[in-house]
Amino acid sequence: ISPKRLAAYGVASLAPVASNKTEEGRAKNRRVELVEQ
Numbered sequence: 001i002s003p004k005r006l007a008a009y010g011v012a013s014l015a016p017v018a019s020n021k022t023e024e025g026r027a028k029n030r031r032v033e034l035v036e037q
Contacts, residue, residue: 018025
């Protein structure tokens with residue numbers, strides 16, 4: 001993949017997959033998702 005087609009965005013606080021009240025939830029929210037553009 002060309003680096004020109006990649007972008008990094010931090011959205012964990014806007015789109016959490018788990019609660020940030022526990023360490024387990026925070027660990028689930030520390031993730032990388034690759035989205036085709």
